[in-house]
Amino acid sequence: MSVLVWITEGTWQAAVDAARTHTPTSADITLLYVTGDDIAATAHGSFAALLGRSHRERDPGTRVEALEEAAAAALLAAAAERLNHPGVTCRHRHGRVEREVVREADTADLLICVRDGDRNRLGPRSLGHATRFVVDHAPCAVLLVWPEPAPGIDSLPPAPPEPPPHQP
Numbered sequence: 001m002s003v004l005v006w007i008t009e010g011t012w013q014a015a016v017d018a019a020r021t022h023t024p025t026s027a028d029i030t031l032l033y034v035t036g037d038d039i040a041a042t043a044h045g046s047f048a049a050l051l052g053r054s055h056r057e058r059d060p061g062t063r064v065e066a067l068e069e070a071a072a073a074a075l076l077a078a079a080a081e082r083l084n085h086p087g088v089t090c091r092h093r094h095g096r097v098e099r100e101v102v103r104e105a106d107t108a109d110l111l112i113c114v115r116d117g118d119r120n121r122l123g124p125r126s127l128g129h130a131t132r133f134v135v136d137h138a139p140c141a142v143l144l145v146w147p148e149p150a151p152g153i154d155s156l157p158p159a160p161p162e163p164p165p166h167q168p
Helices: 012-022 038-051 058-083 097-105 129-137
Strands: 004-006 028-035 089-094 110-115 141-145
Touching: 004 097, 012 058, 012 141, 028 058, 028 097, 038 110, 058 089, 058 129, 089 097, 089 129, 097 110, 110 129, 129 141
Parallel strands: 004 028, 004 110, 028 089, 110 141
Antiparallel strands: none
């Protein structure tokens, strides 16, 4: 069994704990973290547009990329340590987050991800944009977990009114 665990800031512990709880010890587990390229690209672009191109060593985009790499490595290392699974693979990708996760899930039997939206009530808003895209487009089974205990059933909105009976 091949399991892909999508690691994100703020919810990675729940994803790792779900992998520990719901996957067999014989599973091949890959921890995936994806860095969106938009922040570094913005820093590179602002430097080129506003500050000129003559001193590339001053480009803040290069520093942003280095910080992103270090943060991703630290997060993946913490997740691997928490998982404590022999032979776990850590993978760091760059690009559109939701699309990179779906691409990586193409070879997985199971994708584990965590709700990242409204945590106060049940429903579709409990998923952020990227997670909604991944859940809708994943080419494998998906285990979607709450980062903390799920809200109670009383968080459901009221049912819509019943339509009047059809009169012939």
